[in-house]
Amino acid sequence: MGNPQPPRWTLNSEPLTAAGFMGFGDVIDTNRPDLATLINQGYAERFGDLARIDTAHAGGRPMISIYRAGPCALPLRLRLLERHRWGSQAFIPLNRQVFLVIVVPPDAEPQLDRLRAFRTAPGQGVNLARGVWHHPLVALEAGDYLVIERAAPDLAVDCDEQSVPSEVWVER
Amino acid sequence: MGNPQPPRWTLNSEPLTAAGFMGFGDVIDTNRPDLATLINQGYAERFGDLARIDTAHAGGRPMISIYRAGPCALPLRLRLLERHRWGSQAFIPLNRQVFLVIVVPPDAEPQLDRLRAFRTAPGQGVNLARGVWHHPLVALEAGDYLVIERAAPDLAVDCDEQSVPSEVWVER
Numbered sequence: 001m002g003n004p005q006p007p008r009w010t011l012n013s014e015p016l017t018a019a020g021f022m023g024f025g026d027v028i029d030t031n032r033p034d035l036a037t038l039i040n041q042g043y044a045e046r047f048g049d050l051a052r053i054d055t056a057h058a059g060g061r062p063m064i065s066i067y068r069a070g071p072c073a074l075p076l077r078l079r080l081l082e083r084h085r086w087g088s089q090a091f092i093p094l095n096r097q098v099f100l101v102i103v104v105p106p107d108a109e110p111q112l113d114r115l116r117a118f119r120t121a122p123g124q125g126v127n128l129a130r131g132v133w134h135h136p137l138v139a140l141e142a143g144d145y146l147v148i149e150r151a152a153p154d155l156a157v158d159c160d161e162q163s164v165p166s167e168v169w170v171e172r
Numbered sequence: 173m174g175n176p177q178p179p180r181w182t183l184n185s186e187p188l189t190a191a192g193f194m195g196f197g198d199v200i201d202t203n204r205p206d207l208a209t210l211i212n213q214g215y216a217e218r219f220g221d222l223a224r225i226d227t228a229h230a231g232g233r234p235m236i237s238i239y240r241a242g243p244c245a246l247p248l249r250l251r252l253l254e255r256h257r258w259g260s261q262a263f264i265p266l267n268r269q270v271f272l273v274i275v276v277p278p279d280a281e282p283q284l285d286r287l288r289a290f291r292t293a294p295g296q297g298v299n300l301a302r303g304v305w306h307h308p309l310v311a312l313e314a315g316d317y318l319v320i321e322r323a324a325p326d327l328a329v330d331c332d333e334q335s336v337p338s339e340v341w342v343e344r
Contacts, residue, residue: 030238030316040308044241049323051236062234064223064262064299064320066202069216090236092318094295095268123266123316127236136212144202144295146264146318148236151221 008167010075013100013117016124024103024116024132026051028092028125051127054088055150063151066094069139076138078102078168081110083133086158087150092125097143102170106131110162117170133162138170180339182247185272185289188296196275196288196304198223200264200297223299226260227322235323238266241311250274250340253282253305258330259322264297269315274342278303282334289342305334310342 014020018027028050030036036045055062081104093099101118104110110133119140120126127148128134137145152158186192190199200222202208208217227234253276265271273290276282282305291312292298299320300306309317324330 028236028238028318030240036240039239040241043244044239044309044311046319047238047240049235049237053234053236056228056233061228062225062320063221064200064225065221066200066219067211067216068202068208068219069212072215092264092266094264094266096266125318137216139216146200146297147218148234148320 006166010169010171011115011117012171013119016101016118016120016126021118021126023105025088025129026127028090028127029123051090052088052129053090053127053148054130057086057150059153060087060150063149065147067137067145067147069137069143069145071140071142072138075169075171078135078164078170081133081135081162081164083131083160084150084158085131085160088127088130090125090127090148091137092146093120094144094146096122097139097141098122099140100138100170101126102135102138103128104133106133112164112166112168115168178338182341182343183287183289184343185291188273188290188292188298193290193298195277197260197301198299200262200299201295223262224260224301225262225299225320226302229258229322231325232259232322234320237319239309239317239319241309241315241317243312243314244310247341247343248310250307250336250342253307253334253336255303255305255332256322256330257303257332260299260302262297262299262320263309264318265292266316266318268294269311269313270294271312272310272342273298274307274310275300276305278305284336284338284340287340
């Protein structure tokens with residue numbers, strides 16, 4: 001569990017940026033207009049190839065779902081982290097609703113002293129790289145999310161869970 | 173080109189439903205609550221596995237982009253159809269904006285007498301099956317779309333185009 005932690009501590013969210021999220025996965029947004037190209041006879045712009053969808057391990061395939069999430073109130077006590085060892089997992093809000101992305105770098109066990117909380121701006125989604133420990137989706141507003149994750153051919157569940165032994169709160 | 177067509181004719185859109193869209197691909201929506209399952213300790217619902225993402229042909233991978241499309245005015249004259257022979261292509265609106273999906277069943281050449289126009293309801297997306305002839309995205313409101321399509325390892329372009337020889341209009 002890394003450095004010893006006090007029995008109770010708080011974490012504040014930071015704005016989600018591609019630079020800050022490096023090592024955790026991809027930010028899916030339109031914040032790089034320099035990468036946009038005109039398509040369809042100039043009628044649309046494409047912000048291309050925004051995420052590394054990593055679902056092919058051992059015969060896996062990309063699975064598309066919609067998650068309908070209720071809102072979470074802050075401060076929020078973190079009780080559980082999970083990771084998917086064999087696949088990436090993308091969350092894209094379908095109504096520009098904002099959410100928190102709470103992550104720890106990939107490791108055998110989550111190093112709680114390396115917890116980070118990112119707050120999305122309207123229109124931003126994320127793609128968690130495989131192996132990244134993360135809290136289940138923390139929606140700050142109710143809404144639907146498109147989720148792109150790995151389905152295994154035998155529907156084997158790829159989810160490790162780890163309870164959070166200390167009292168950790170996300171304040172804002 | 174199938175049956176001879178009059179030099180000018182019009183097409184009206186119909187509401188997008190899974191049954192009507194059969195053979196063209198998948199409707200991505202939450203209209204089947206009977207298929208939803210509770211996840212994340214009851215805090216979210218998952219509408220699972222809504223689309224067949226078909227991008228693996230010849231070393232292909234799923235590519236995630238955002239298309240920013242301007243609005244199209246109706247009536248609209250159709251001038252061009254295209255198809256992607258080796259991959260599916262999904263369009264999911266990111267702000268519940270509505271759009272038209274104009275398609276022809278897969279065939280060597282588009283059979284214009286089999287043209288269909290589907291109008292989405294707010295919150296609906298589609299996944300075009302590979303090989304389906306379709307008009308480029310017809311957004312009725314400006315907005316962003318998440319697009320999931322195939323990228324080939326050599327970035328070979330998989331797009332056949334066919335001009336529409338008759339004067340075909342989508343009226344509404």
